[in-house]
Amino acid sequence: MNAEERTTALRSLIEKLHARVPLYRERMNDRGVTPEDFRSLDDLRRFPFTVKQDLRDNYPYGLLACDRTELARLHVSSGTTGKPTVVGYTRRDLDAWAEAVKNCMATAGVRPDDIVQIAFGYGLFTGGLGIHDGAQALGATVIPASGGFSERQLLLMQDLGTTVIACTPSYALHLADLIDEKGLKLNLRLGIFGAEPWSEELRRKIENRLGITAIDIYGLSEVMGPGVAVECAHQQGLHLEDGLFHAEIIDPETGEPLPEGEEGELVLTTLGKEGMPLLRYRTRDITRILPGRCACGRGGTRIARIRGRSDDMLIIRGVNVYPSQVETALGRVDGLSLHYLLEVSDREGLKELTVCCEPSDHLNRDAAALLARRSQQELLGLLGVRVGFRLVEPGSLSRSEGKAARIRNVA
């Protein structure tokens, strides 16, 4: 999609939202802009954002740009606080989504002769069904395993000859533990992992332990689901589905667009979506747009792997800390498992962080003390601030079947 086509697509989206969605009409009025003010890509910054709270405030159907009867499917994400968020898809939206995931699968290296086991949760969450429709459209053999039931996952992998596993990276690490424990020999060659930010160190660990190539896939339910962007075999950033999304990077504090290549919050505008198109949706995900062309030769927009969500960023004695940075530091210490948890406490208004991590094996006291010291040094070096560290018993932290809960607030 060239700049002219992109401008035309954005203009027609803005016209549609102005005509059909009261929230957008009001926001444009508030900002003193009309669809006629959008003449070039540069004008986009004058138009209003959408945030997750808007989906809650307009629950369930307030943001639809089509008639409810035109919807073919509804996905709902449970809110940890307050109302859930609802995303509606028309038949054409579902087809476009399947096509996007199919493209992503192909970019990731999945082939029609692969056996793809999908261990993302099926149901209201977009992960399972999203990957499912795309992998099926590619012509692969799909096993809709859904999340959890790890023993059964292993049985299916072994007996059916699974070659590609799709799940969260934290669940892949858990499966790797079980596969080691049982000494299984599997046919896996590729993993498609997403739905949570993960570090390069965790990637290498999963790749080495499962003997696969681990590919990062990105997406979010509010704009579609998985299939927004994916890595190719070169693992040099994620290729964005350019035909469906327009990406901007903004300063999360000021909301102003940042110069090309700078790191900030990813903002996505959907192109061509019928059911619930979104204008300038603030993803809260921190990344940057990569310059130049990928080694694979594909053109189009490429984003760096997500550093973290701005919501998850902790400020420890004035220093910004993302859980993914903690993971990076832990991954550099031999003898740690990367099953970890961040305990955050509040001491007189100041946040304190203690990192809890399991060692790979049971250790005696001296070895544990040495490992803890090395871990603390690595954390200090990478984060630039001293944080607490505690080794916990192997297997004692809870294992997630979906998105891992990495942060626990303690009194």
Ligand SMILES: [Zn+2]
């Ligand atoms: Zn590439």
